[in-house]
Amino acid sequence: MNYLPQIKTIESTMTIAIQRKGRLRQPSEKILRTLGISVNSEQIKLIASCDNTGAQVLFLRDDDIPEYVLRGAADFGIVGENVLYEKASPLQVVKKLGFGKCELLIAVPEHSKFKSAINLRGKRIATSYPRLLQTFLDRLGVKVEIIKMEGSVEVAPQLGVADAVCDLVQTGKTLQAHQLRPIVTVMQSQAVLVRSPMNSVNIDL
Numbered sequence: 546m547n548y549l550p551q552i553k554t555i556e557s558t559m560t561i562a563i564q565r566k567g568r569l570r571q572p573s574e575k576i577l578r579t580l581g582i583s584v585n586s587e588q589i590k591l592i593a594s595c596d597n598t599g600a601q602v603l604f605l606r607d608d609d610i611p612e613y614v615l616r617g618a619a620d621f622g623i624v625g626e627n628v629l630y631e632k633a634s635p636l637q638v639v640k641k642l643g644f645g646k647c648e649l650l651i652a653v654p655e656h657s658k659f660k661s662a663i664n665l666r667g668k669r670i671a672t673s674y675p676r677l678l679q680t681f682l683d684r685l686g687v688k689v690e691i692i693k694m695e696g697s698v699e700v701a702p703q704l705g706v707a708d709a710v711c712d713l714v715q716t717g718k719t720l721q722a723h724q725l726r727p728i729v730t731v732m733q734s735q736a737v738l739v740r741s742p743m744n745s746v747n748i749d750l
């Protein structure tokens with residue numbers, strides 16, 4: 546991976562924010578290790594100083610990483626593009642990291658007649674990504690009712706709460722398990738390294 550030489554020195558003042566628990570935790574730790582920052586996996590404190598380099602690691606909810614990095618509490622962060630763009634974060638992406646890959650898709654009940662986003666005009670779509678979905682549908686000129694949910698959106702159609710969902714998909718197994726069929730991709734996403742605008746760490750872009 547060619548982003549490593551870009552970070553010239555791991556300074557003892559450097560702080561990196563990664564996800565505390567979840568899909569990005571392990572691969573983020575791996576990146577830190579390749580930078581010489583070893584993280585104790587048993588670590589339960591939200592801030593840890595790395596013994597060998599003195600660098601600091603913040604363990605956060607992925608949704609909070611852009612804000613901490615933007616405000617300079619961390620020099621760098623590792624977060625999914627889906628989170629970054631849903632928050633309309635102005636942070637600079639240093640590098641796409643090649644893991645945490647997924648697609649934000651619109652999916653409909655398997656046996657429904659919906660074939661494209663246009664068929665969903667006037668319908669209800671449940672999602673945790675209202676901004677990304679709205680932007681996508683605005684471009685198509687399709688007006689829908691967006692129902693914002695924090696998670697588990699796949700269950701909304703069978704409970705009669707929505708006509709379709711817009712959610713992240715990796716293997717497609719969760720959609721299948723809920724008798725949902727994808728009709729269109731809203732965005733592709735992967736984990737990225739973001740940089741704070743207040744970052745004074747020596748980095749060669």
Ligand code: PRT
Pocket residue numbers: 564565566567568569605606607608624625626627628645646647697712713714715716717718719720734735736
């Ligand atoms: O606690 P915290 O807020 O930090 O964690 P979280 O629950 O919000 O995030 P987490 O750990 O689930 O995901 C972190 C990031 O991983 C996301 O923001 C994406 O960038 C990335 N990612 C990659 C995914 C998936 N793949 C993914 N498949 N995030 C979520 N999913 C979910 C999806 O929402 C659906 O429920 O997995 C299910 C579908 O998976 P498949 O494999 O059945 O298609």
Ligand code: ZN
Pocket residue numbers: 606607608
């Ligand atoms: Zn989250």
